[in-house]
Amino acid sequence: MTEGLRSATIAPSRRARVGSGQPAGSAWLPGSLVWRVAVLSVVVVFVQISVVSEVPVFGVSIDLTPLLVAFTGLLCGSTMGAVAGFCVGLLIDLTLMQTLGVTSLTFTIIGYWGGRLRELRDPQAALTPLFVGAAAATAAMVGYSVIEFLLGVDAPVSLELLREIVVGVIVDTVVALPVWALVRRCLVGALPDDPRRRRRRRAYTTGGLSPLSGSRSVGR
Amino acid sequence: MYDKTVRRRRAVLALLVVLSLILLTAYFGEAGDGSLHSVQRGFLTVVSPIQDGANKALKPVRNLFGWFSSTLHAKSQNAELRKQLDKLRTEVTANQANERSYQELLKLYHLDSELSISDYKPVPATVVYQSPNIWYSIITIDKGSSSGVRVNDPVITGEGLIGKVTEVVPDAAQVSLITDSTVEVTAKISATGTIGMVQPEVGEPGKLLMRYLESTTSVTPGDYVVTSGTVSSRGESLYPKGIPIGQVTSVDEQSPFKSVDVSPLANLHSLDVVQVLTYASGSHAASLNDIAGSLTPSQQASSEEEAQGAQLASTGGGG
Numbered sequence: 001m002t003e004g005l006r007s008a009t010i011a012p013s014r015r016a017r018v019g020s021g022q023p024a025g026s027a028w029l030p031g032s033l034v035w036r037v038a039v040l041s042v043v044v045v046f047v048q049i050s051v052v053s054e055v056p057v058f059g060v061s062i063d064l065t066p067l068l069v070a071f072t073g074l075l076c077g078s079t080m081g082a083v084a085g086f087c088v089g090l091l092i093d094l095t096l097m098q099t100l101g102v103t104s105l106t107f108t109i110i111g112y113w114g115g116r117l118r119e120l121r122d123p124q125a126a127l128t129p130l131f132v133g134a135a136a137a138t139a140a141m142v143g144y145s146v147i148e149f150l151l152g153v154d155a156p157v158s159l160e161l162l163r164e165i166v167v168g169v170i171v172d173t174v175v176a177l178p179v180w181a182l183v184r185r186c187l188v189g190a191l192p193d194d195p196r197r198r199r200r201r202r203a204y205t206t207g208g209l210s211p212l213s214g215s216r217s218v219g220r
Numbered sequence: 221m222y223d224k225t226v227r228r229r230r231a232v233l234a235l236l237v238v239l240s241l242i243l244l245t246a247y248f249g250e251a252g253d254g255s256l257h258s259v260q261r262g263f264l265t266v267v268s269p270i271q272d273g274a275n276k277a278l279k280p281v282r283n284l285f286g287w288f289s290s291t292l293h294a295k296s297q298n299a300e301l302r303k304q305l306d307k308l309r310t311e312v313t314a315n316q317a318n319e320r321s322y323q324e325l326l327k328l329y330h331l332d333s334e335l336s337i338s339d340y341k342p343v344p345a346t347v348v349y350q351s352p353n354i355w356y357s358i359i360t361i362d363k364g365s366s367s368g369v370r371v372n373d374p375v376i377t378g379e380g381l382i383g384k385v386t387e388v389v390p391d392a393a394q395v396s397l398i399t400d401s402t403v404e405v406t407a408k409i410s411a412t413g414t415i416g417m418v419q420p421e422v423g424e425p426g427k428l429l430m431r432y433l434e435s436t437t438s439v440t441p442g443d444y445v446v447t448s449g450t451v452s453s454r455g456e457s458l459y460p461k462g463i464p465i466g467q468v469t470s471v472d473e474q475s476p477f478k479s480v481d482v483s484p485l486a487n488l489h490s491l492d493v494v495q496v497l498t499y500a501s502g503s504h505a506a507s508l509n510d511i512a513g514s515l516t517p518s519q520q521a522s523s524e525e526e527a528q529g530a531q532l533a534s535t536g537g538g539g
Binding site: 046047049050051052054055056057078079082083085086089090093094095097099100101102104105108109112147151 | 228229232233236237239240241242243244245246247248256259260261263264267270271274275278281282285286289292
């Protein structure tokens with residue numbers, strides 16, 4: 001039933017494009033998706049700044065933004081992931097009066113990497129968002145730290161810093177699945193393609209090439 | 221078509237990365253009043269009311285999450301504080317013991333000042349063992365003959381006399397308390413100077429009885445009993461004069477020789493630090509002690525008869 005609902009929410013034009021055999025993620029940025037990603041990004045950034053950042057968990061704050069960017073890339077492709085990463089990073093840098101470009105650069109790479117993972121590997125495992133979330137959180141924290149060090153921030157690489165990074169990654173990984181569910185729910189209606197749907201569709205349409213159909217014929 | 225898509229994707233990535241680097245370099249290089257900083261301040265001016273509104277609107281959510289976080293934090297903090305409490309409790313116990321020792325030493329110091337106890341070469345000692353049996357009023361202290369402690373040396377605390385040394389080894393000594401049946405002390409009523417003998421009260425461990433008081437003597441409950449500084453056949457020990465022993469609680473008028481009940485001033489069940497008066501060799505007190513020790517029982521008896529029942533012969537010099 002959920003699958004049917006999802007199919008029904010895909011725009012007809014997108015469905016036609018998917019059906020044409022276009023490579024995953026190759027679609028240029030569709031308008032409705034851009035709007036959804038933009039609204040979601042703004043909301044998540046403000047929620048992050050207003051609420052989540054002020055609630056310490058085990059001494060660190062949960063950071064939803066790298067998860068958002070990575071999942072946007074994972075759902076929408078590398079181009080949309082990179083653009084969303086750049087915009088979210090810029091918004092954070094502007095709002096928090098940070099050095100412009102630091103978060104943008106990090107998040108652009110994270111979003112692009114998320115998209116490329118989908119385009120190249122198309123992971124279907126249920127725990128994929130968990131690993132993607134962990135990797136995104138690690139990349140964000142390490143990348144941000146490296147850039148800050150390169151810029152000459154006078155802070156020692158201490159055990160405390162490493163502890164914060166490790167605990168931060170663990171905490172972000174824990175919330176990765178709920179964030180994935182939220183992002184997916186918000187964007188699914190405007191997605192040009194969905195990896196799971198595409199995989200199932202492929203299995204249904206390959207006929208005799210499907211392992212299932214093959215076993216059935218052997219049984220006969 | 222595919223190449224075009226790939227080129228476009230790479231171009232977008234390169235553009236965004238280059239843009240980020242340009243922003244980063246420009247922002248980092250410019251002064252605080254530069255254009256990018258101005259843009260940032262302008263953006264913040266526009267966004268801050270929204271952010272403020274979001275802050276207020278989401279405050280209950282923040283508080284809710286904060287409550288969960290605080291609860292988790294409180295649990296770990298609770299365990300940590302319990303550890304600290306255990307540690308502090310141990311310290312408090314040690315401090316209380318130290319405080320009690322200090323108070324006892326302070327009282328000893330005052331007693332020393334009032335009665336010139338220092339003439340008797342007091343040796344401070346700690347009680348290492350106390351008989352739990354109420355019928356055997358004996359304690360063991362951590363100073364012995366190596367510290368100059370000898371048998372019959374009086375032992376005092378800040379409150380007053382508590383007993384005398386009955387056994388000595390190099391590094392320890394056994395003290396029989398004044399409530400022990402083997403100890404007798406010649407004493408006097410502080411108010412009248414009437415001399416008598418303080419002994420443990422039979423059947424009432426922890427209580428003292430002052431006997432052999434002249435029947436004409438006027439004694440009232442509440443009077444203090446102190447050492448008389450004398451020696452006799454019944455109480456051969458040579459306690460310095462004026463050390464408090466106890467307080468009269470009741471008077472028995474029935475017997476020919478008046479006797480009074482005495483409650484010891486020192487808390488004999490809670491002894492920690494005591495002083496042994498060792499009599500410095502060569503002092504007047506030591507000489508008197510030696511004389512008392514050298515008297516044979518018959519000599520002591522005759523000297524007692526000469527005193528016509530008044531048990532005592534005043535030494536007059538604190539001995």
